[in-house]
Amino acid sequence: xxxxxxxxxxxxxxxxxxxxxxxxxxxxxxxxxxxxxxxxxxxxxxxxxxxxxxxxxxxxxxxxxxxxxxxxxxxxxxxxxxxxxxxxxxxxxxxxxxxxxxxxxxxxxxxxxxxxxxxxxxxxxxxxxxxxxxxxxxxxxxxxxxxxxxxxxxxxxxxxxxxxxxxxxxxxxxxxxxxxxxxxxxxxxxxxxxxxxxxxxxxxxxxxxxxxxxxxxxxxxxxxxxxxxxxxxxxxxxxxxxxxxxxxxxxxxxxxxxxxxxxxxxxxxxxxxxxxxxxxxxxxxxxxxxxxxxxxxxxxxxxxxxxxxxxxxxxxxxxxxxxxxxxxxxxxxxxxxxxxxxxxxxxxxxxxxxxxxxx
Amino acid sequence: xxxxxxxxxxxxxxxxxxxxxxxxxxxxxxxxxxxxxxxxxxxxxxxxxxxxxxxxxxxxxxxxxxxxxxxxxxxxxxxxxxxxxxxxxxxxxxxxxxxxxxxxxxxxxxxxxxxxxxxxxxxxxxxxxxxxxxxxxxxxxxxxxxxxxxxxxxxxxxxxxxxxxxxxxxxxxxxxxxxxxxxxxxxxxxxxxxxxxxxxxxxxxxxxxxxxxxxxxxxxxxxxxxxxxxxxxxxxxxxxxxxxxxxxxxxxxxxxxxxxxxxxxxxxxxxxxxxxxxxxxxxxxxxxxxxxxxxxxxxxxxxxxxxxxxxxxxxxxxxxxxxxxxxxxxxxxxxxxxxxxxxxxxxxxxxxxxxxxxx
Numbered sequence: 001x002x003x004x005x006x007x008x009x010x011x012x013x014x015x016x017x018x019x020x021x022x023x024x025x026x027x028x029x030x031x032x033x034x035x036x037x038x039x040x041x042x043x044x045x046x047x048x049x050x051x052x053x054x055x056x057x058x059x060x061x062x063x064x065x066x067x068x069x070x071x072x073x074x075x076x077x078x079x080x081x082x083x084x085x086x087x088x089x090x091x092x093x094x095x096x097x098x099x100x101x102x103x104x105x106x107x108x109x110x111x112x113x114x115x116x117x118x119x120x121x122x123x124x125x126x127x128x129x130x131x132x133x134x135x136x137x138x139x140x141x142x143x144x145x146x147x148x149x150x151x152x153x154x155x156x157x158x159x160x161x162x163x164x165x166x167x168x169x170x171x172x173x174x175x176x177x178x179x180x181x182x183x184x185x186x187x188x189x190x191x192x193x194x195x196x197x198x199x200x201x202x203x204x205x206x207x208x209x210x211x212x213x214x215x216x217x218x219x220x221x222x223x224x225x226x227x228x229x230x231x232x233x234x235x236x237x238x239x240x241x242x243x244x245x246x247x248x249x250x251x252x253x254x255x256x257x258x259x260x261x262x263x264x265x266x267x268x269x270x271x272x273x274x275x276x277x278x279x280x281x282x283x284x285x286x287x288x289x290x291x292x293x294x295x296x297x298x299x300x301x302x303x304x305x306x307x308x309x310x311x312x313x314x315x316x317x318x319x320x321x322x323x324x325x326x327x328x329x330x331x332x333x334x335x336x337x338x339x340x341x342x343x344x345x346x347x348x349x350x351x352x353x354x355x356x357x358x359x
Numbered sequence: 360x361x362x363x364x365x366x367x368x369x370x371x372x373x374x375x376x377x378x379x380x381x382x383x384x385x386x387x388x389x390x391x392x393x394x395x396x397x398x399x400x401x402x403x404x405x406x407x408x409x410x411x412x413x414x415x416x417x418x419x420x421x422x423x424x425x426x427x428x429x430x431x432x433x434x435x436x437x438x439x440x441x442x443x444x445x446x447x448x449x450x451x452x453x454x455x456x457x458x459x460x461x462x463x464x465x466x467x468x469x470x471x472x473x474x475x476x477x478x479x480x481x482x483x484x485x486x487x488x489x490x491x492x493x494x495x496x497x498x499x500x501x502x503x504x505x506x507x508x509x510x511x512x513x514x515x516x517x518x519x520x521x522x523x524x525x526x527x528x529x530x531x532x533x534x535x536x537x538x539x540x541x542x543x544x545x546x547x548x549x550x551x552x553x554x555x556x557x558x559x560x561x562x563x564x565x566x567x568x569x570x571x572x573x574x575x576x577x578x579x580x581x582x583x584x585x586x587x588x589x590x591x592x593x594x595x596x597x598x599x600x601x602x603x604x605x606x607x608x609x610x611x612x613x614x615x616x617x618x619x620x621x622x623x624x625x626x627x628x629x630x631x632x633x634x635x636x637x638x639x640x641x642x643x644x645x646x647x648x649x650x651x652x653x654x655x656x657x658x659x660x661x662x663x664x665x666x667x668x669x670x671x672x673x674x675x676x677x678x679x680x681x682x683x684x685x686x687x688x689x690x691x692x693x694x695x696x697x698x699x700x701x702x703x704x705x706x707x708x709x710x711x712x713x714x715x716x717x718x
Contacts, residue, residue, distance in 0.1 A: 021387070048384075286714070303687075321366070331645075
């Protein structure tokens with residue numbers, strides 16, 4: 001791959017959802033073309049790109065066409081099958097972020113093991129391969145403890161709290177009887193995140209922290225820049241740098257953090273992609289996270305991450321988006337809609353960034 | 360047409376250049392789909408839209424397909440043939456801005472006649488139908504006077520200065536022997552412009568003025584918001600409102616102004632579309648001119664036009680764009696590239712918005 005990748009080159013995106021769509025819009029501003037690979041005939045991203053290859057992620061014909069069409073390939077979701085990335089790399093494609101980041105992010109035991117190894121603290125955890133592993137693990141971690149599938153599951157799906165030792169082995173079948181992780185409870189006071197970027201030359205750029213509010217396991221609201229002490233900001237930055245460097249990462253990553261009462265930060269999870277808690281950057285930072293990710297994977301210099309103003313980002317879930325006309329009339333509200341054809345309860349249909357004054 | 364046009368609706372754009380491309384990107388943010396009609400197989404806009412209909416602007420088959428695909432149609436250039444708009448309207452399409460704005464903008468005599476009629480001052484002018492009309496007109500207006508074709512010609516093409524009475528009738532053939540206008544010289548000290556928007560309900564929103572610098576008849580640089588007195592700003596606003604109202608206009612318009620030494624403003628010309636001197640709004644205003652135009656034609660409420668910071672917009676002409684990697688590494692520079700396949704001397708390949716601090 002030519003570095004930096006010149007305008008007129010083609011960026012491939014695996015996945016056709018809203019993150020792919022916003023990545024594609026950012027690539028277009030930089031004069032880059034985009035090709036999307038998605039199984040969906042009419043995805044949000046496919047309506048803003050040069051070409052969509054409709055195919056399954058394991059379809060060899062689709063992968064071959066995709067690899068041939070693109071100068072560099074990235075993805076908008078972390079559950080890209082490892083075989084897909086392997087196949088693309090065998091076809092000579094340049095894929096960023098690389099397979100190590102995906103492998104770590106796809107398996108919660110690997111993720112926490114890696115994080116601890118690079119000095120990024122997490123809750124204590126135990127691998128659970130069968131129901132019978134639970135009692136000893138729960139005893140070590142204490143109750144309540146959170147049982148999650150090792151792989152997949154997001155937005156609160158595929159997890160259950162184990163409150164007491166009676167009947168605790170039943171939890172294993174509740175989450176589907178698959179390999180799991182048992183996590184000690186983090187007694188956190190706040191959920192923060194840091195959107196972090198690393199370029200091909202190892203340059204790192206970090207955004208100010210986001211202060212995130214979830215409802216029912218789904219992100220509802222982000223306030224940014226979060227009001228944090230200098231010590232907390234530095235702690236988050238150190239953690240992000242350790243993770244990016246440890247993975248030899250290229251691209252934007254979302255690092256979700258728990259802030260404990262004593263000020264310590266634990267990493268909840270990492271997402272090797274642009275992240276919902278970074279949407280505020282579209283209207284609040286000099287370079288938004290989508291442009292930053294494209295810059296990184298295309299080998300461009302990273303852009304400045306300074307906040308221009310305080311932003312409250314609000315997800316529009318399901319019928320929230322029906323209020324688009326009212327939201328569009330609010331003077332300090334920037335509306336972003338994803339072009340999804342069907343409104344489904346809880347589905348991310350768009351978001352608004354409310355401009356909240358100077359930083 | 361449903362007003363406001365709901366997300367998921369389709370906006371049609373006549374023309375596939377950079378203005379169409381940036382309009383399409385803005386429409387996508389609002390959850391709207393875009394279909395482009397252009398004669399070019401691989402236009403800048405066609406790489407960021409749901410569908411491109413490749414056809415001539417007078418191709419009845421293409422126009423029929425285009426009208427059927429779109430909920431509302433707009434355009435990115437003012438020389439859309441009147442017959443094209445008529446044909447689209449006969450097919451039941453909603454076109455904005457309307458045919459009156461196009462008719463006025465396409466003919467320099469009609470334009471200045473309209474402007475003066477609504478109280479927007481211009482240089483004095485005379486219609487020139489044949490070479491023999493020049494001497495009397497030049498006598499009335501004085502030398503030097505500027506002979507321009509009545510129709511077409513932009514960026515300084517199709518015009519010639521008449522410096523003295525000797526041989527002045529030759530100028531008519533110099534510009535192609537077509538119906539023309541002779542304009543008195545405006546002894547201006549500055550070129551300003553106002554980007555103005557009017558919604559379907561008659562709501563008007565005006566951006567702060569731009570201070571524009573041309574080289575060889577082509578816009579090189581815009582500083583915005585322009586440093587002007589309150590009286591000058593009010594004069595420009597009054598002129599813009601008179602024009603928008605007089606045309607029952609829907610959309611964004613660029614109004615080019617000459618500022619005279621005594622502070623009076625004359626209208627140089629109007630462009631019934633988004634305008635190069637409004638590109639600063641992408642990184643300097645709450646709502647950029649592209650989103651504003653889409654909002655207007657889709658019947659959405661207009662967005663706020665407040666400047667967030669001072670911006671210096673610099674056009675990247677021809678080989679200027681070869682410096683993209685350096686420009687992309689400048690911290691206060693936002694780069695916008697148009698995806699044009701061929702670099703041609705003087706061709707608008709992109710622009711940068713340099714962030715110049717608080718307003």
